[in-house]
Amino acid sequence: SAVISQKPSRDICQRGTSLTIQCQVDSQVTMMFWYRQQPGQSLTLIATANQGSEATYESGFVIDKFPISRPNLTFSTLTVSNMSPEDSSIYLCSVNFGQGARDYGYTFGSGTRLTVV
Amino acid sequence: AQSVTQLDSHVSVSEGTPVLLRCNYSSSYSPSLFWYVQHPNKGLQLLLKYTSAATLVKGINGFEAEFKKSETSFHLTKPSAHMSDAAEYFCVVSNTNAGKSTFGDGTTLTVKP
Numbered sequence: 579s580a581v582i583s584q585k586p587s588r589d590i591c592q593r594g595t596s597l598t599i600q601c602q603v604d605s606q607v608t609m610m611f612w613y614r615q616q617p618g619q620s621l622t623l624i625a626t627a628n629q630g631s632e633a634t635y636e637s638g639f640v641i642d643k644f645p646i647s648r649p650n651l652t653f654s655t656l657t658v659s660n661m662s663p664e665d666s667s668i669y670l671c672s673v674n675f676g677q678g679a680r681d682y683g684y685t686f687g688s689g690t691r692l693t694v695v
Numbered sequence: 696a697q698s699v700t701q702l703d704s705h706v707s708v709s710e711g712t713p714v715l716l717r718c719n720y721s722s723s724y725s726p727s728l729f730w731y732v733q734h735p736n737k738g739l740q741l742l743l744k745y746t747s748a749a750t751l752v753k754g755i756n757g758f759e760a761e762f763k764k765s766e767t768s769f770h771l772t773k774p775s776a777h778m779s780d781a782a783e784y785f786c787v788v789s790n791t792n793a794g795k796s797t798f799g800d801g802t803t804l805t806v807k808p
Binding site for chain 1: 729739744785789796797799800
């Protein structure tokens with residue numbers, strides 16, 4: 579399995595500002611995933627980040643609000659733009675080394691706990 | 696399309712008694728299924744996974760789950776609960792062709808002494 583380093587681990591931000599979250603993986607992976615976990619809720623997929631192409635966003639999430647970079651096969655960033663208190667959540671990156679029947683499961687970063695005030 | 700339903704939002708058991716956390720799924724493809732555990736203020740940990748091999752899957756900490764295609768279920772069980780099992784549990788379905796996964800809403804397991 580992979581080791582994922584995610585930072586910052588937590589932050590308190592003013593509304594209207596932006597925060598960039600970094601995710602570093604110790605192995606090369608094709609796809610990286612960004613999730614949001616709102617307080618007391620389950621995880622919701624924000625987008626899938628492929629190296630060399632634009633991220634694919636899920637319904638309800640847009641690039642202007644959550645721009646993603648994927649400059650190489652081991653690194654990705656998620657920016658939460660023009661933040662409001664409703665953006666207060668835990669943000670997690672994830673990778674999956676599996677292919678087809680060999681799905682080894684997802685490894686998650688430790689998460690970024692964001693509070694917007 | 697894929698979805699997952701965790702049938703119980705909260706489950707409470709006494710220490711030493713069996714645990715059953717229920718999960719039903721739907722998927723247009725042959726799915727991969729997972730159970731993850733999240734302890735308070737901790738990250739997500741993979742408990743076990745089903746990826747089209749044996750239908751009875753054994754995981755860490757004494758947990759196991761059985762894939763039943765006819766019932767589209769993947770229930771998580773443990774013969775004897777321990778206090779340290781108290782946590783949030785997520786059932787996850789993935790279509791490995793697309794790579795993305797869908798999480799259930801989670802089940803909070805409480806273990807009473």
